Amino acid sequence: MQLGTVQVSVQWEVRKKQTPLLSVLTLIGALGIGFLWVGFVFVFLGVDPVFALQKIFIGSFGSLYGWKESLTKGIPLFLISSGLCVAYQAKFWNIGAESQLLMGAVCSTWFGLQFGASLSPILGIPLMFFVGFLGGALWGVIPAILKVRFGMNEVISTLMMNYVAAEFVSYLIVGPWKGSTKYGYPYTDDLPKHLLLGTIPGTRIHYVTLVLGIVISMALFILLYRTKFGYEVRVVGESPEAAKYAGIDFFRTSLWIMIISGGVAGMAGVGEVAGIHHHLSYPGNISAGYGFTAIITAWLGKLNPLGSLLSGLFFAGILVGGDAIQISLRLPAATVHIFNGILLFVLLIGNFFLNYRPVVQIRRR
Amino acid sequence: MAGKNSPKKIQIVQMEQISKYFQGIAANRNIDLTIRGGEILGLLGENGAGKTTLMNILYGLYRPDGGRILIDGEEVAFRSPRDAIRAGIGMVHQHFMLVQNHTVVENIALGDMEVPFFFPQRGMEQKLLQFQELYGLKVPPRAKVWQLSAGEQQRVEIVKALLRGADLLILDEPTSVLTPLESADLFAILRRMASEGHGVVIISHKLEEILDLCHRVVVLRKGEVVGEADTKDITKEELARMMVGRSVVFSFDWKPAPRGEVVLQVEGVTVRSDRGTVAVNQVDLTVHRREIVGIAGVAGNGQRELVEAITGLRKVESGKIQILGKDITNQSARVIHAEGVAHIPEERIRFGTVPNLLIYENAVLKRHHFAPFADVLFLDYEEIKSHAEDIVEHFTVAAPSIRVPMKHLSGGNIQKLIVGREVSAGPALLVASHPTYGLDVGATEYIRKQLLKRREEGEAVLLVSEDLEEILELSDRIAVMFEGRIMGILDRQEATIDQIGLLMGGVRG
Numbered sequence: 111m112q113l114g115t116v117q118v119s120v121q122w123e124v125r126k127k128q129t130p131l132l133s134v135l136t137l138i139g140a141l142g143i144g145f146l147w148v149g150f151v152f153v154f155l156g157v158d159p160v161f162a163l164q165k166i167f168i169g170s171f172g173s174l175y176g177w178k179e180s181l182t183k184g185i186p187l188f189l190i191s192s193g194l195c196v197a198y199q200a201k202f203w204n205i206g207a208e209s210q211l212l213m214g215a216v217c218s219t220w221f222g223l224q225f226g227a228s229l230s231p232i233l234g235i236p237l238m239f240f241v242g243f244l245g246g247a248l249w250g251v252i253p254a255i256l257k258v259r260f261g262m263n264e265v266i267s268t269l270m271m272n273y274v275a276a277e278f279v280s281y282l283i284v285g286p287w288k289g290s291t292k293y294g295y296p297y298t299d300d301l302p303k304h305l306l307l308g309t310i311p312g313t314r315i316h317y318v319t320l321v322l323g324i325v326i327s328m329a330l331f332i333l334l335y336r337t338k339f340g341y342e343v344r345v346v347g348e349s350p351e352a353a354k355y356a357g358i359d360f361f362r363t364s365l366w367i368m369i370i371s372g373g374v375a376g377m378a379g380v381g382e383v384a385g386i387h388h389h390l391s392y393p394g395n396i397s398a399g400y401g402f403t404a405i406i407t408a409w410l411g412k413l414n415p416l417g418s419l420l421s422g423l424f425f426a427g428i429l430v431g432g433d434a435i436q437i438s439l440r441l442p443a444a445t446v447h448i449f450n451g452i453l454l455f456v457l458l459i460g461n462f463f464l465n466y467r468p469v470v471q472i473r474r475r
Numbered sequence: 476m477a478g479k480n481s482p483k484k485i486q487i488v489q490m491e492q493i494s495k496y497f498q499g500i501a502a503n504r505n506i507d508l509t510i511r512g513g514e515i516l517g518l519l520g521e522n523g524a525g526k527t528t529l530m531n532i533l534y535g536l537y538r539p540d541g542g543r544i545l546i547d548g549e550e551v552a553f554r555s556p557r558d559a560i561r562a563g564i565g566m567v568h569q570h571f572m573l574v575q576n577h578t579v580v581e582n583i584a585l586g587d588m589e590v591p592f593f594f595p596q597r598g599m600e601q602k603l604l605q606f607q608e609l610y611g612l613k614v615p616p617r618a619k620v621w622q623l624s625a626g627e628q629q630r631v632e633i634v635k636a637l638l639r640g641a642d643l644l645i646l647d648e649p650t651s652v653l654t655p656l657e658s659a660d661l662f663a664i665l666r667r668m669a670s671e672g673h674g675v676v677i678i679s680h681k682l683e684e685i686l687d688l689c690h691r692v693v694v695l696r697k698g699e700v701v702g703e704a705d706t707k708d709i710t711k712e713e714l715a716r717m718m719v720g721r722s723v724v725f726s727f728d729w730k731p732a733p734r735g736e737v738v739l740q741v742e743g744v745t746v747r748s749d750r751g752t753v754a755v756n757q758v759d760l761t762v763h764r765r766e767i768v769g770i771a772g773v774a775g776n777g778q779r780e781l782v783e784a785i786t787g788l789r790k791v792e793s794g795k796i797q798i799l800g801k802d803i804t805n806q807s808a809r810v811i812h813a814e815g816v817a818h819i820p821e822e823r824i825r826f827g828t829v830p831n832l833l834i835y836e837n838a839v840l841k842r843h844h845f846a847p848f849a850d851v852l853f854l855d856y857e858e859i860k861s862h863a864e865d866i867v868e869h870f871t872v873a874a875p876s877i878r879v880p881m882k883h884l885s886g887g888n889i890q891k892l893i894v895g896r897e898v899s900a901g902p903a904l905l906v907a908s909h910p911t912y913g914l915d916v917g918a919t920e921y922i923r924k925q926l927l928k929r930r931e932e933g934e935a936v937l938l939v940s941e942d943l944e945e946i947l948e949l950s951d952r953i954a955v956m957f958e959g960r961i962m963g964i965l966d967r968q969e970a971t972i973d974q975i976g977l978l979m980g981g982v983r984g
Contacts, residue, residue, distance in 0.1 A: 355808065357811075
């Protein structure tokens with residue numbers, strides 16, 4: 111850029127140190143800009159932005175009801191995003207958590223309907239989660255094999271498999287699995303009563319899955335930062351060449367990464383079916399896009415499973431708050447997606463500023 | 476424009492007192508070079524001698540920090556290759572710059588300033604035929620580039636340059652990717668071009684092809700011109716001596732020591748390169764205890780692939796590799812490491828470290844899998860940290876703390892940490908690839924001393940280096956590689972620079 115006789119140039123310099131204070135400041139700055147931007151969207155929609163943001167806050171964390179719902183929606187996010195942390199630390203871009211969740215839901219529904227009646231809850235519920243884990247893991251392992259053996263880009267394959275799984279679920283509920291007790295609605299029959307997950311009274315919080323989500327987050331944190339496997343995951347992600355040099359088996363590591371990441375997403379699917387809906391229904395009912403939202407929460411939590419607990423709760427609040435304004439302000443359902451998009455955008459830009467700092471040089475000619 | 480439409484060709488190009496510095500280090504220092512039309516000039520030198528830099532300056536890719544360029548007596552200043560092309564200079568790089576999925580014609584039309592905007596490839600085929608008649612430059616116009624052999628791709632590059640009006644053609648290591656037959660074809664083409672009045676510059680380190688093809692040769696070493704001659708007046712031996720120089724000082728305290736049992740035995744090993752060509756061809760090599768074996772040679776003659784085969788990073792096509800009598804051919808890198816092979820890799824930052832992980836995490840890379848740093852599942856971070864502290868202390872790594880990311884260390888300290896990590900594993904064989912490349916004097920000396928210490932402690936070291944001085948200072952025996960073969964193995968006492976220089980240039984003594 112040239113202004114008269116003065117030459118201005120901007121260069122981006124890698125920051126050597128990232129202090130915790132700077133991290134917090136960029137986070138606050140990014141969210142501030144994000145909400146400002148969201149505010150403009152509200153103005154565009156003809157709504158008072160202050161009022162709308164207030165509604166969102168009250169609907170999510172500003173009321174008891176809001177907290178109950180935020181926690182409920184947080185459960186699948188906790189599970190999925192802590193699994194995605196593992197995948198993303200290895201730079202394995204799993205965009206298919208949505209379908210891994212659905213396959214977990216499908217497999218556990220099948221298991222519950224097929225064998226549930228004769229099983230006690232003590233045995234049946236853990237088995238149901240296990241089968242759900244297997245379903246998600248299997249669905250996740252396919253792109254891993256395609257990537258390592260045939261060089262297929264995992265972003266494409268995991269993304270496309272989302273559609274496959276969604277169509278498969280739709281086929282099951284209108285076709286072979288359509289429930290005999292559902293008056294023609296496209297649902298499966300309900301799971302046996304004794305296999306349904308208990309909720310905290312007065313809420314929809316299925317506490318078994320909640321506890322599972324928190325425990326798994328902690329376990330994956332330990333896995334990433336305290337075990338040989340976690341070390342190898344991080345080496346693979348940071349430098350494939352160094353991983354090769356260190357004798358790390360890329361194929362095996364990729365498989366395990368996707369077993370874990372897909373598996374815990376599958377468990378989230380079990381929670382949604384056995385804790386909330388009690389049967390399989392349309393894919394859009396089973397998951398409110400949790401598999402995609404979890405991508406954001408994993409990044410927002412800096413790919414740390416414990417961090418993704420916080421970011422998961424935060425984003426669950428945004429989902430619930432979005433519902434609230436949708437109802438009270440009669441805004442279109444897509445508003446929430448705009449929200450998510452804007453927030454992800456500003457957070458990524460914030461991350462850029464955390465990693466680089468601008469160096470402005472002004473020279474007189 | 477002295478382009479293809481003007482019959483007048485460039486008569487003379489003069490580069491005067493050209494200097495170029497990269498971060499304070501001279502790549503070219505006060506170089507004078509004259510290139511005449513109708514002449515094939517050889518630019519000879521080892522890697523890093525400054526040949527390519529000099530030609531990149533002439534082609535407008537770099538701007539010189541000092542000196543000037545005259546074409547037919549007129550001073551020129553190229554801001555980019557576009558200017559150089561306008562002035563009639565063309566360059567074919569060592570790595571071809573072609574779009575693999577496009578046809579030959581499309582590639583040639585791409586970037587040509589005179590083609591029409593619509594249907595740029597129209598009429599191109601006619602022009603190609605013309606070159607085929609004129610110089611014997613045969614290229615299949617409609618074939619996709621990925622279908623072509625290396626020789627054909629090179630011809631496409633040459634045609635591309637000629638079509639843009641190149642009177643002076645620069646070729647960077649043109650035969651490095653060619654088969655002998657393709658090389659002969661290329662030479663015939665170049666001779667015809669020279670007889671038509673074109674100037675040709677060949678960058679090469681191969682003595683025989685320089686003598687065979689060129690009229691005149693200029694030798695560069697460490698950024699300076701060290702010799703110039705007509706090829707008919709000079710012998711291979713004289714050229715070799717010019718190329719590698721004689722300024723070798725044996726400054727290290729190297730004591731003769733009786734060598735022990737065989738540690739590494741390589742028998743008839745053949746390995747392919749990434750491109751699928753044979754990179755290592757039937758190589759035999761042994762390294763004993765209490766011995767450093769140095770592998771000399773210009774880069775790209777199979778040293779890297781040989782090292783990768785030994786350390787388990789590349790598949791061995793045929794042959795056998797043993798460590799202490801145990802067959803490790805095509806074992807995984809982890810198994811080979813467990814058998815006692817440590818490796819200081821060539822690209823130390825990319826392969827040897829993980830820049831974003833902390834120093835102590837890097838201190839156990841590769842050994843993270845073994846006791847005492849890990850049990851079945853968990854890493855023992857206490858043990859790892861104390862090990863990292865040990866390395867930092869014993870190998871004088873200047874680091875603020877072992878808890879900072881590896882990328883904060885300087886090149887020399889990164890290498891010291893790698894050396895410390897590999898040496899502390901107590902390996903039977905230490906493979907060191909270009910261990911002091913790009914390091915400052917202090918770090919270089921330190922690392923060379925560490926290698927000698929391994930030898931004195933009775934262990935085996937395989938040293939790969941382009942730095943002849945380093946090879947001669949440290950090695951008990953010197954193996955010279957050329958085009959995937961070991962041209963000869965010389966004992967320290969009998970090795971002379973002349974001899975090594977000849978072998979490096981592909982001439983058996």
